[in-house]
Amino acid sequence: MPLMSGFEVLEWLKCHPEIGELPALVLSSSAHQEDVAKARALGARDYHVKPSDQHQLIQLARELQSKWLGHNTLAS
Numbered sequence: 407m408p409l410m411s412g413f414e415v416l417e418w419l420k421c422h423p424e425i426g427e428l429p430a431l432v433l434s435s436s437a438h439q440e441d442v443a444k445a446r447a448l449g450a451r452d453y454h455v456k457p458s459d460q461h462q463l464i465q466l467a468r469e470l471q472s473k474w475l476g477h478n479t480l481a482s
Contacts, residue, residue: 412432412434412445413444413445413448415430416430416432416445416448416449416450417448419449420448420449429451429452429474430449430450430451431450431451431452431453431454431470431474432445432450432452432453432454433454433455433456434453434454434455434456435455435456436455437455452470452473452474454466454470
């Protein structure tokens with residue numbers, strides 16, 4: 407992200423309790439367990455490594471939609 411890191415965004419969200427109900431989901435290029443742990447400690451509810459191809463990205467989008475929105479309306 408050009409202006410803030412993802413960790414900075416999570417820190418900002420943590421400082422704004424009025425947005426507390428907003429689930430923070432992380433999509434990162436890092437698979438390092440230290441980054442996953444830091445994101446979770448800062449309030450991330452979900453952490454995923456960016457898929458390497460379009461088909462994996464579509465599958466991840468469907469999984470996230472089903473998990474966080476409760477329905478699957480993305481076309482096949």
